[in-house]
Amino acid sequence: MTHSLVRVEHVMGMAISLDLDDDLPVHELERLADGVFGWLRQVDEVFSTYQAESEISRLARGEIRREQCSPLVSEVLDRCAELWDETDGYFDVSAGGVLDPSGYVKGWAVQRACDRLLDEGSANHCLNAGGDIFVRGAPRGRERxxxxxxxxxxxxxxxxxxxxxxxxxxxxxxxxxxxxxxxxFTGAPASELRSVTVVGPELGTADAYATAALAMGLPGIDWLAALPGHESAVVTEDGRALRSDGLQVVPPRLAAP
Incomplete structure (x- = not known):
């Protein structure tokens, strides 16, 4: 007999939900879920800015050097440096004066978890970490x-x-x-956009692009529209709802606040 599995756990300061919809025995689905949440807890131990003894917190305080950190830290910071360039400096892990790669880490961690799921035999899953979501395949009975x-x-x-x-x-x-x-560039809080959603092939990058566009404010709308391989939806602080031409949504319009 085969089963699907839905599990929700509190990790990284939020409720994270995993939906596995593969034709696998329940014990195999449980094993896959254990691996996902074990990985996310590992990421939190390394990158949490709320844990004083995490590697990223100790690195930010200058207690350890980058070469003393786990390889995951270098992987993340190297990609964040690339994203700084791709976003014209608006995705900046030191914008608040303290090293904080959180705007990339959550999406990267979810993406890595889903890639591991695929490698281990799950072709149909959805992992949602506080609104950062990656889906693969489809739930049974549906195409998407x-x-x-x-x-x-x-x-x-x-x-x-x-x-x-x-x-x-x-x-x-x-x-x-x-x-x-x-x-x-100004040090001021970004306040012109209330919500930015980016849809693309890889969640860490989409997460960083959404953060960068939010930081840009209204100019971020045109910047998002020019991103190759990505679609977007934006709600401005004054209540306008905008989306790229290629983003198919249901329902098509947002009610006014």
Missing amino acids: WRVGVRHPWEPLAVAWVLEVTDTAVATSGTYERGLHVLNP
Whole structure:
């Protein structure tokens, strides 16, 4: 007999949900889920800025050097340096004056977990970490996963629903944590955009692009539109809802706040 599995655990300071919909025995699905959440806990131990003894916290305080950290730290910081260049400096892990690669780490960790799932035999899964989502394959009986993008004023409503497969969906916004993203060139909190969603092939990159566009403010809308291989949806602080031409959504419009 085969089963599907849904598991939710609190890791990295948030509820993370995993949906495995493969024709595998339940003990195999449980093993795969254990691996996903074990990996995410490992990432949190290395990269949490809320844990004083994490490697990234100790590195930020100058207690250890980069070469003394695990290879994961170099992998992440090297990619963050590339993303700084790709975003014209708007994705800056030191924008707040302290090293903090969180705007990339969560998406990267979820992507890595999903890639491991594929390698280990799961072709149909959805992993959602606080709105940063990667889906592969489809749930049984459907051709695609349905992913809801949270309405930035109504916590229990969605602004858009996407039907996607083998796709990353990353959202950065001000509606939960306030004005927590800074414009690295002015040092001022980014306040012109309330929600930015980026859809693309790889979640770490999509996560960083969403953060960068939020930091840019209104100019980020045109910057997103020019990104090759990515689609986007933006809600401005004054209530306008905009999306790229290639982003297929249901329903097509966002109600006014």
